[in-house]
Amino acid sequence: MPRPPLQAAFVALMLAGSAGQGWAQIYSCVDKNGRRLTSDRPIVECLDREQEQRGATGTVRKVIPPSYTAEERERVEAKRRAEEEARARVAEERRRERALLVRYPNQAVHDKERQEALSQVDDVIAAVEKRGDTLKAQRHEIDTEMEFYQRDPSKAPGWLKRKLEDNKAEQQAQKRHLHEQQMEKQRINARFDEELLRLRPLWAGQAGSRPGQ
Numbered sequence: 001m002p003r004p005p006l007q008a009a010f011v012a013l014m015l016a017g018s019a020g021q022g023w024a025q026i027y028s029c030v031d032k033n034g035r036r037l038t039s040d041r042p043i044v045e046c047l048d049r050e051q052e053q054r055g056a057t058g059t060v061r062k063v064i065p066p067s068y069t070a071e072e073r074e075r076v077e078a079k080r081r082a083e084e085e086a087r088a089r090v091a092e093e094r095r096r097e098r099a100l101l102v103r104y105p106n107q108a109v110h111d112k113e114r115q116e117a118l119s120q121v122d123d124v125i126a127a128v129e130k131r132g133d134t135l136k137a138q139r140h141e142i143d144t145e146m147e148f149y150q151r152d153p154s155k156a157p158g159w160l161k162r163k164l165e166d167n168k169a170e171q172q173a174q175k176r177h178l179h180e181q182q183m184e185k186q187r188i189n190a191r192f193d194e195e196l197l198r199l200r201p202l203w204a205g206q207a208g209s210r211p212g213q
Helices: 005-018 070-103 107-149 158-209
Strands: 026-030 036-039 051-054 060-064
Touching (some): 070 158
Antiparallel strands (some): 026 036, 026 051, 051 060
16 A cells, blocks of 8 residues: 555655665754754654754765645644644543542442532522521511501601511522522532443443453
């Protein structure tokens, strides 16, 4: 199978640089960022520009012309970056999997932590609901006092009006807080469900790798 053009060009450069040379050789060039690079083999970063090949004494033996165009070089760099990013993503995923297994060696541990997280939210919800009952009782007392001014509520004293408005505002805040806690329970369950999907095959893999399995 013929080599791809870019790979063939690099191989040709390597062969051209090493063919017939029995002495130590150094390659040097200035890359696109202005850095002076040296190596004992053709320099990948300078395939789109000239490279000097020097002997052991530092004398320039030959000047190697560019093997890649700037466009070809960009494609090579883009491919290299994509491969590095893919490897980094795989490594990060493996790291996360190992961390999950350390934290949750089996489903019983995972289930226990889920219940603890939900229980904490339930405690908050219970406190919110208790406060809501207190506010409802206060509202009943306020409404009883406001009955004296039902024909013309504007005649109610300022302190009573403020007490009514404060009660309304606090009840609305309690409702929002209760809704937020209910949403938090949904988020907790969603997170643990997602982890469970990832953990089940990991647990199965661990069980299959044990001696005697």
